[in-house]
Amino acid sequence: MRYLPLSPEDRAEMLDVIGAKSVDEFYADVPEAARLKGTIEGLPNYQGELAVERHLSKLAAKNRSASSGPFFVGAGAYQHHVPATVDMIIQRSEFLTTYTPYQPEIAQGTLQTLFEFQTQVAAMTAMDVANASMYDGSTACAEAAIMATRVTRRKKVILSGGLHPHYAAATKMVCEAQGFEVVQLPAAIDDENALADAVDDATACVIGQSPNVFGTVTDLSKSAEAAHDKGALLVSVFTEAVSLGLVTPPGEMGADIAVGEGQSIGNGLNFGGPYVGLFACTQKLVRQMPGRLCGETEDADGKRGFVLTLSTREQHIRRDKATSNICTNSGLCALAFTAHMTLLGGKGLEQMALLNHEAACDLADALDAIDGVEILTPRFFNEFAFRTPMDAEAVLAMLDEAGVVGGVRASRLFPDGHMGDVILCAATECTTPEDIAAYAAALKEII
């Protein structure tokens, strides 16, 4: 077995040193009735690389990859081009095969990149501080809601009608487990600021999204003001991190907490994970934040260095009083994010954001020109919703036959939302004029 260095002679020699006859002695505490004899039945034995690769490749070949044709699916995960350098960096053994940087003297590589990551995320969201990442955007959103209840000592959380339904579900589940009330506003393409009317004196936070799940961009300042008037917080959510290069960021709208999905930068689609949750907040809330934080300090020689800090918030110190139970985060995905951002810089991010927006504008123009198509999203960044005269699922299936992956049917995300004829679609810098033409031509044919 290629991964096991001990030879039978080593094992015998080691048992001898230990004074045991066989490894069975080490398992003496296992209840007799539960001890397994031999190997577990019905499972194959070890295989060489070639055989395993063959099997997995067969499974991979049954999937249609996004790059293999015109592809327009968004709604929380986005097809973007990631520079080759990024993948090379995250495959460096020193980053890939190390642990959470508990021993800072021999983890400055990881720690410095986390410090840079935190600085980048804070600047992109226009917030004071950011943590070293969460699992993904949806769990970051849930953690933000819990944090708001902690900060305000209130028990009500209000979700906008444009919040990604998966984010809403994850948040609802976590909040209700802890006895908090969750108010979900009705699904709405363009009504994020309904939060301003819904907030009351019992509200811990209102959670709005821009661009929202229908692609609508909204200045949430009005919701922020209304929330602050009532002593509540605004949690501002995004699922498309590239939008931060162009669209009003959470910090410019008065958000207290900004959370979002960082997959778009540095990370592939990966069928939904692993991704990287971004989490930022105002300075005064820092000590209520969940997750790891990296901070600057000095070593015994007075040299600048970085360490994990404020760990008294965390489960390994505070146990049942911790701000969250999170331990492992998304370190390597955060590295991919920060490496891609380092290549882009602020200028590159803005350029990439513009290209995304322009591709979506071109797509909207092309689809809008088709009789029967109605673009529903009034203001958007790189994705929008449109209505077709037919059932969306049927339309998408026919598009698929024409080689176009045309988007997500809204009813998959809003099963009770009476949106059977609505499609959500996205365009990015990967979208070519030919892709758009192919989409428009196929759709025109179908409806």
Place this chain on the structure above:
Amino acid sequence: MTMNNHGRPTSPDHVPSDRNLDTVSGSRGLLQAEGLIFEVGTPDTTGVDLPKPKNRTGRLGGVARKKGTGLPGLSEPQAVRHYMRLSQKNYAIDLGLFPLGSCTMKHNPRLNEKLARLPGFADIHPLQPQATVQGALELIDELAAWLKTLTGMPAVAMSPKAGAHGEFCGMMAIRQALIARGEGETRKRVLVPASAHGTNPATAVQCGFVVDEIKANEIGRVNMEQLREKLQTSDDIAGIMLTNPNTCGLFESDIREIADLIHEAGGYFYCDGANFNAIVGRVRPGDLGVDAMHINLHKTFSTPHGGGGPGSGPTVLSEALAPYAPVPFVVKDEDGVFRLVEDMEGDASESFGRMVAFHGQMGMFVRALTYILSHGADGLKQASEDAVLNANYIQSRLKSVMTPAFDGYCMHEALFSDAFTAEGIETIDIAKSLIDEGYHPMTMYFPLVVHGAMLIEPTESESKAELDRFCDSLESIARRAAQGDETLKGAPYLAPMRRLDETKAARKPVLKWVEPNADSVAAE
């Protein structure tokens, strides 16, 4: 003095005795100094060549960013150097033994990385039509089948994102089962041993439970007397969260009885599966009365730790808890088509809900399945046995100079207390001294039930020669610690950094780079 073929000396006449000589660059030989990107990059630079945009922003409706991010960029060669130079300041399992107890730093096969990058896995969208991702769903189903078989459990929730998220999944399933029994409001007490990972009590509280701590007995297992006592009034018991093998590196010998007692009391048994790697193929948690257990794919099945994630925490569930599993999950229809159940209806009508966007850590699933198929049933069992053998070998080799926390054999990790050290020398000094010897330290001060704990987990990835080399180093440090050698307190001396001041970092946290002389938002 030796000469080269030009007649020039190949070694200097004078070697300075002070090896800490300063350099102009701040670099030290191969160890290159590297500033922050904000110090080496400029805002006008970008290392990505993109087409020129036409600057159309019409459809934004004015919801446009007012102030740029001001973030610097680096050209590609600069960026590559930046990260390469930083990488050299990290220890990694690919460099050497990484004995961090409870964290399971084993070899990360590169085949796993290769296959996870196949476009058919890495470049598919979680919401594209299910007909176009049948291979992905089949892979999830195949991995799920392995996990169920290896644990002897009937169901598994695949979507939890990491170990603590898996704990959350299991405890939420328990909560939902209690609600279904009409006891959601009355059964709130969860028993957690003092030796548990911090995530256990934190998770219980997140699910709305109250934590009741049980002590360990003198042999490092659950104190059965106290457990029985706590169960005497049992109508408020929701369950127990127990790590097995436990964090002392020991198998809970009374586990079957513990499970029975909890079940008789009307509660459920959550098993923290962080240490499953010690027992794969030797015993199935399903045969021990477990109701729920998360499996850290990044530990037992070697998806890389990546400097702190991503993890993946599929959670196996018993018959009693299976109906409450979170959405989404994969089912195989009679016609052989794989289907995602995403809504809480039909098969999922009793589900406790959705934990996360999309379907879990696919990238980790590919790596874990690759690892599992490479090992097979025989290799997985052998890996567990070798991990346990290696830990016992270390314990045997060091027990004369260090103090084992408990008598007898250990499982996959060897636990020592600091009883052998001279006054003034602490666990941290031993740990930091290991750095100078070229090793990552062991887990220190955990579990909390052992004074100055040192928890050493070598894993199956180490050869006997590596173990001997490590033991020689640690043995020497331990002797010096016993003798009260004060130089240990200054360690590390040879790492990229000397000991870092964590107190200073926490007192006035500086959590991001701020331009010198700019309006300071330095933290309070």
